[in-house]
Amino acid sequence: MIEARGVTVRYGEVVAVDRVDLTVDKGEIVGVIGPNGAGKTTLLECLEGLRRPDAGEIRVGGIDPRVDRDRMARIAGVQLQHSAYPPRASVDDVCRLFAGFYPDGAGYPELLEQFGLTSHRRKQVAKLSGGQQQRLSLALALLGRPDVVFLDELTTGLDPAARRVIWEELRRRNNDGLTILLTSHHMEEIEYLCDRVGILVKGRFVATGSPAELVREHAGGGDRLMLEGVAADTALRAELTALAGVSVTPAGNRLLVRAEDAGSRERVDGVLADRGIAARPLAASLEDVYLTLSEEQTHVH
Numbered sequence: 001m002i003e004a005r006g007v008t009v010r011y012g013e014v015v016a017v018d019r020v021d022l023t024v025d026k027g028e029i030v031g032v033i034g035p036n037g038a039g040k041t042t043l044l045e046c047l048e049g050l051r052r053p054d055a056g057e058i059r060v061g062g063i064d065p066r067v068d069r070d071r072m073a074r075i076a077g078v079q080l081q082h083s084a085y086p087p088r089a090s091v092d093d094v095c096r097l098f099a100g101f102y103p104d105g106a107g108y109p110e111l112l113e114q115f116g117l118t119s120h121r122r123k124q125v126a127k128l129s130g131g132q133q134q135r136l137s138l139a140l141a142l143l144g145r146p147d148v149v150f151l152d153e154l155t156t157g158l159d160p161a162a163r164r165v166i167w168e169e170l171r172r173r174n175n176d177g178l179t180i181l182l183t184s185h186h187m188e189e190i191e192y193l194c195d196r197v198g199i200l201v202k203g204r205f206v207a208t209g210s211p212a213e214l215v216r217e218h219a220g221g222g223d224r225l226m227l228e229g230v231a232a233d234t235a236l237r238a239e240l241t242a243l244a245g246v247s248v249t250p251a252g253n254r255l256l257v258r259a260e261d262a263g264s265r266e267r268v269d270g271v272l273a274d275r276g277i278a279a280r281p282l283a284a285s286l287e288d289v290y291l292t293l294s295e296e297q298t299h300v301h
């Protein structure tokens with residue numbers, strides 16, 4: 001459904017997307033994750049046909065998205081940012097406008113209902129909350145019954161209940177054949193939705209595979225421990241960081257500690273016992289893989 005070869009985008013000196021290859025089969029849900037500025041949005045814009053890459057070949061459903069724009073618009077849905085809508089337009093106005101582009105666009109009231117927007121139909125889009133705007137942009141992306149949708153930061157700003165509704169809705173549509181390419185900073189979302197995921201760092205994929213494969217291959221051996229409520233304890237952090245075979249990553253008010261073998265784990269346990277700190281062992285997760293790979297790559301350059 002999506003075939004990209006050697007896609008490269010430069011902004012002056014910055015290589016935002018660097019010779020990226022990506023294949024997405026019909027009916028797959030594929031996620032692109034990576035740090036801020038990694039090139040995710042730029043890559044998606046190229047695939048959507050909204051940006052011309054400096055090099056590379058792109059086909060979506062066999063179509064070159066920049067050449068055959070009419071056919072592209074019929075097969076692909078794109079989640080748009082709120083600034084792309086006419087000023088002062090209501091939810092209904094925007095839906096009617098978009099519905100006019102598609103043969104069976106008249107079904108939009110059902111979509112608004114599914115995404116909890118029926119009671120906001122008369123509101124100006126600009127006056128919706130951030131989460132409501134996000135739900136509207138998703139509804140509009142699905143309005144033309146596309147074969148493939150591009151969702152950039154799918155559920156950013158949504159409350160947990162709204163996020164669940166959207167996950168279920170996308171799953172249902174995926175069962176009916178919809179292909180989905182999404183970006184997200186939300187690892188639970190990626191693990192819940194995606195068949196495959198690519199980790200993009202500085203414009204290159206540093207790892208690809210199913211979430212389970214990535215965890216198996218890249219989480220590495222060793223133990224992971226979470227220390228609660230100690231991130232501000234700089235002395236503890238320094239002491240743990242100084243131990244051989246131990247790495248420490250702050251996560252909010254917590255510290256994620258990795259001990260690479262039994263010896264380093266013993267050294268960590270020693271420090272924690274001296275200070276009377278309890279640790280919670282963690283199973284390896286996609287977030288660990290993500291943090292490890294994106295950190296390694298950031299330090300290499």
Ligand SMILES: Nc1ncnc2c1ncn2[C@@H]1O[C@H](COP(=O)(O)OP(=O)(O)OP(=O)(O)O)[C@@H](O)[C@H]1O
Nearest residue numbers: 011014015016034035036037038039040041042043
């Ligand atoms: N219009 C532009 N002009 C110049 N540089 C740009 C432009 N758009 C993006 N960049 C740069 O290209 C790089 C990739 O940006 P991009 O928005 O694609 O990253 P991203 O992975 O989507 O980030 P985020 O997670 O923060 O949304 C960044 O270094 C960014 O500063």
